[in-house]
Amino acid sequence: MSQITSPSRRSFLVGSGSAAIGVSFGLAGAELAQAQAQAGSGGYAPNAWVNIATDGTVTLMSPAAEMGQGTMTAMPMLLAEELDLDWKMVRVIQAPSNAKIFGNPRFGGGMTTGASRTVQGYYEPIRLAGLQARQVVLQAGASAMGVPAAECRTELGQVIHSSGKRMSYGQIAAVAKAPEQLPAVDKSQLRPMSQFKIIGKDIDRVDVAAKTNGTARFGIDQRMPGLRYAAILRAPVQGETPTSVDDAAARAVKGVQQVVRLPYGVAVVADSWHTARKARDVLKVEWSTTAKARQHDSDKVLAEYVARARKLDDTGVDFIKHGDAAKSIAGATRTFATTCTSEMVSHICMEPMNATAVVRGEQIEIWAPAQSASFIIGAVGGVAGFKPENIKANITLLGGGYGRRVEPDFAVDAALVAKAMPGTPVQVIWTREDDIVHDKYRNMTAQHLVAGVDAQGRITSLLHRVVSEGIYARVAPPAFKAAGGKDAPVMEGTEITYSIPDHGVQFMIEQRGVNAGFWRAVGPGYTKFALETLVDEVARGVGVDPVEYRIRLLDKNPRGAAVMREVATMSGWGKPRQAGRALGVAFSDAWNTMVAMVVEISMANGMPVVHQVWAAVDCGVALQPRNVRAQIEGSVIFGLSAALHEKMSFKAGVPQETNLDRYRVLRASETPLIDVKVMVTDNHPGGIGEAGLPPIAPAIANAMVALGAPRQRSLPFTRV
Amino acid sequence: MIQLTVNNERVSIDAPPDTPLLWAIREQMNLTGTKYGCGIAQCGACTVHLDGEPVRSCSLPLSAAAGRSVTTIEGLMKTDAGKVLESAWNAAQAPQCGYCQSGQLMTAAHLLRTAKKPLSRTEILDGMNGNICRCGTYNQIAEAVAGAQKAMSGGKA
Numbered sequence: 001m002s003q004i005t006s007p008s009r010r011s012f013l014v015g016s017g018s019a020a021i022g023v024s025f026g027l028a029g030a031e032l033a034q035a036q037a038q039a040g041s042g043g044y045a046p047n048a049w050v051n052i053a054t055d056g057t058v059t060l061m062s063p064a065a066e067m068g069q070g071t072m073t074a075m076p077m078l079l080a081e082e083l084d085l086d087w088k089m090v091r092v093i094q095a096p097s098n099a100k101i102f103g104n105p106r107f108g109g110g111m112t113t114g115a116s117r118t119v120q121g122y123y124e125p126i127r128l129a130g131l132q133a134r135q136v137v138l139q140a141g142a143s144a145m146g147v148p149a150a151e152c153r154t155e156l157g158q159v160i161h162s163s164g165k166r167m168s169y170g171q172i173a174a175v176a177k178a179p180e181q182l183p184a185v186d187k188s189q190l191r192p193m194s195q196f197k198i199i200g201k202d203i204d205r206v207d208v209a210a211k212t213n214g215t216a217r218f219g220i221d222q223r224m225p226g227l228r229y230a231a232i233l234r235a236p237v238q239g240e241t242p243t244s245v246d247d248a249a250a251r252a253v254k255g256v257q258q259v260v261r262l263p264y265g266v267a268v269v270a271d272s273w274h275t276a277r278k279a280r281d282v283l284k285v286e287w288s289t290t291a292k293a294r295q296h297d298s299d300k301v302l303a304e305y306v307a308r309a310r311k312l313d314d315t316g317v318d319f320i321k322h323g324d325a326a327k328s329i330a331g332a333t334r335t336f337a338t339t340c341t342s343e344m345v346s347h348i349c350m351e352p353m354n355a356t357a358v359v360r361g362e363q364i365e366i367w368a369p370a371q372s373a374s375f376i377i378g379a380v381g382g383v384a385g386f387k388p389e390n391i392k393a394n395i396t397l398l399g400g401g402y403g404r405r406v407e408p409d410f411a412v413d414a415a416l417v418a419k420a421m422p423g424t425p426v427q428v429i430w431t432r433e434d435d436i437v438h439d440k441y442r443n444m445t446a447q448h449l450v451a452g453v454d455a456q457g458r459i460t461s462l463l464h465r466v467v468s469e470g471i472y473a474r475v476a477p478p479a480f481k482a483a484g485g486k487d488a489p490v491m492e493g494t495e496i497t498y499s500i501p502d503h504g505v506q507f508m509i510e511q512r513g514v515n516a517g518f519w520r521a522v523g524p525g526y527t528k529f530a531l532e533t534l535v536d537e538v539a540r541g542v543g544v545d546p547v548e549y550r551i552r553l554l555d556k557n558p559r560g561a562a563v564m565r566e567v568a569t570m571s572g573w574g575k576p577r578q579a580g581r582a583l584g585v586a587f588s589d590a591w592n593t594m595v596a597m598v599v600e601i602s603m604a605n606g607m608p609v610v611h612q613v614w615a616a617v618d619c620g621v622a623l624q625p626r627n628v629r630a631q632i633e634g635s636v637i638f639g640l641s642a643a644l645h646e647k648m649s650f651k652a653g654v655p656q657e658t659n660l661d662r663y664r665v666l667r668a669s670e671t672p673l674i675d676v677k678v679m680v681t682d683n684h685p686g687g688i689g690e691a692g693l694p695p696i697a698p699a700i701a702n703a704m705v706a707l708g709a710p711r712q713r714s715l716p717f718t719r720v
Numbered sequence: 721m722i723q724l725t726v727n728n729e730r731v732s733i734d735a736p737p738d739t740p741l742l743w744a745i746r747e748q749m750n751l752t753g754t755k756y757g758c759g760i761a762q763c764g765a766c767t768v769h770l771d772g773e774p775v776r777s778c779s780l781p782l783s784a785a786a787g788r789s790v791t792t793i794e795g796l797m798k799t800d801a802g803k804v805l806e807s808a809w810n811a812a813q814a815p816q817c818g819y820c821q822s823g824q825l826m827t828a829a830h831l832l833r834t835a836k837k838p839l840s841r842t843e844i845l846d847g848m849n850g851n852i853c854r855c856g857t858y859n860q861i862a863e864a865v866a867g868a869q870k871a872m873s874g875g876k877a
Contacts, residue, residue, distance in 0.1 A: 068816030068855045204813060211818025212809040214753025214793035218819060221752035229747070254736075272735065274743045350757050350765055350819040350854050399755070399819030400854050432758040626813065630860065634816055637856025660762035660852065668845040671858040 023050040023133045025140075025173040049095070049102075050079060050133060056157060056170030058085050061095035063102040063122065065113040065371050066207055067401030068634070069689040070627040073205045074119055075126060077623055081198040082130030082191060083137070085169070086157035092206045097373030097393040110374035111395075114406050114518060115489070116591040116687020119623060123685050127190050135183040140176035141167045193621060193682045200680065202626040207397065219369030219396040220429060222356045228257055229273035230417050230428045231280040234265040234438055237653035238514050239291030242266060246284035253279035260420040263383075267417045273429050292513025293653035298444070301512055301650075302341055305446035305467045308508055309339055312448075316465070316508035317485045320494060325452075325504030328461030332452030336538050339448045340530040342715040344441035344648040346657075347519060348665055351399020352435040355414035358425035363390045364415055369398040371405040379408035384415040402638070403518030407440055407475075433658045440517025441648055443469040443490060447530040452502070457542030459535070459553065461502035464494050466527065469516035470509050485509065490516075493524030493694060496531065497560055497589045498553035514650065520638050521693035524590040529715060532586040532698030537711065546585050546702065547573055550596075559618045560589055563596040563679060566616035570677060571598035581611065584703025586695035591687030593619040595632070597695035599672075601703045606719035608700050608709075610640060610672040615692060617676060620683030628688045629676040635692035636674055641666030643697035647716050724785045726751070727795030737783035741775075742766045744782045745792060753793035753822045757852070764851030767823040768792050774830045793822035801829055801872065808868035816855035824851045828865045832872060839869060 051059045066072040095102045103109035106121030141159030142149035151162045160166040210216035247259040255275040260267040270276035355368040373393040413428040445468040452461035470487045472480040494505040539549035554560040597615045601608045645664040649656045657663035701712040721732045757765030761776035769791040796802035815821045831847040844862045
């Protein structure tokens, strides 16, 4: 499964395939830097996932992009657990962008962070590699002490012989050589949950200190000698291109160095970003007027989506077909139907899109706050004409990601501008207006659902129809076609763990010219809204308590039933509340994480006020329970913001909201108390960065009905 | 050349007078802790203190800061109050992506300096309302501010 790859015999590879992890002994200073740089250049060279220095310091690489979800701590924890490290001696650095070495198995080996797949993808491979590395260290230590390895164990960065004799990993690193043959390891040897020393402990996140004292470096904070700044004039409507450019006035602005024509806009490069932006604003550009998006009026498009969702003979593409939902519905005792809509919403990463690049000869180096080094390399290669092996993409800290930064567009900007100015490092910064107008929004959707209920009041059939712009259809057309036109992220969340024998899900694609993309929680952000409000409506319709009704539907998902019971206890479900308040409940099983959520609300001025949220969460093994709670809380707030306030509206393709004065997001004073209970189980870890979002809106909508308000069927909510 | 005091040091900045203070701080002075968020004084990521009062540096021309004293996150962290806040922020593990946190800390520092009595959660959240955190760390920020206030008044954070 593994081979020794270092002639110097101080480095070796453990693990296999996309999670082959390089371990080195005693590299320091320039040597370590070189090993890390080699990792970036790919191929045969040993990499430095793990370096054990002679002073006992262990440097671990973090393969995924840190955007606040805690991955920079979680991934190293996995290695440290199986390697038996003393966490105090661990230093974490961001891995270079080499997918061959650091790619996520759940993204086909690509270096992409998103879709709640980091822990899910790396959990076992990284631990296996850590285990194998520990055995190498143990053997090296035993041999250095002249004792049989079988009589030794490891603990807190030491190899300890049964006699009490011991060596620290640092001492071992000073004398160890990589073994001729690596010990074979398999999953059965991994440490069981009951013996975890690091996983499951609330270790401080490694990125928090720098993010508190102002020293954390995001993409926009990259600095280098000779750096120039660029602002880009982009089209007022997505998809338009410049037809004529008069840059005389811009070039005349003092401090402007260059004006660069781009296929989709015009960049101005200056000695300061303020100057670049001022000069950008005096560019005279004529734009094409033929983009499809020009036809986009939000109200009109949404009405068309709704009509299509209800037109049952337009069956689109079958996304799920279990049994025969239509036939079963036709024979049902009762049916319940709902049509739900969701408007487009914007990401609003607090750090606007930006990237820095420098071109030297055939080579380009990029620094970007991005979720996917792999997509940057692909896009910069394709659009700017660099060979993949000549592109070095450095992932910085991300000031928010939420799916927006999976897209490589801002890195392409920097690459094209830098290419026009070889040797000059250029930082492209989008204005907030650029960021909102050229976002890849959460898709507008209309969903029509019909539930067939039997004589006992149980849902036996469900038809779930989704009309939406495609996402994979835009970002990965070949994969979308190969999947038979099934757009997985758009439809995510329609796969349910409720026992409903006849289940049909249909996808009707729309392509209206305004880009749809991955917005935190993607599909489940609206599919669970439709499902969970409908289930609530059915429960009330057949006279069963909504918590009890869901528990019955979860008869084949005991983890789901358990979180539902737990949240009922946490919230005092069924107990009287103060006048004017009521509870609502919802459930999500997306990303292999079970979340049951209850909210307590009142109404003010026709809108709900959320006072408290309770969530019971089973994400399997919780690497960092405190961080799981923070992520659930953060995604609840993200979803609450969208449900109450957020909407992008278009008139003839022109966004009517372009900054935070008109695009409202949730602020501190609207924040409910949020109580999250992490119910640890020994299941493979599920995702946690998005899991709190899907249930919040339907839980509120359901609570509103309990208060006598009309049922909400749209996101954002409509004032009642 | 515009002269002002930044973090207790007198500096001369060679930039057009209409340059927002934010960009002078970030580019000319290379103090990158202060962040650009919206450019229209809505989000609070660029908050600094001007003669002790919180201002939105994205919307304040450099010329308006001439002869005055500016404190950024880097300067705040050198003060006793800054150290208490830093420790409370770490204890609450408040940041997620972290981008807005410098602005949050600058606002919190002023909120605590002007508070006449222990602040409730609601008062803290109201006081922090001008600073957007898209990751949703408001409850952790409230916990950190309360902890810092307690520590400043002699209790433990």
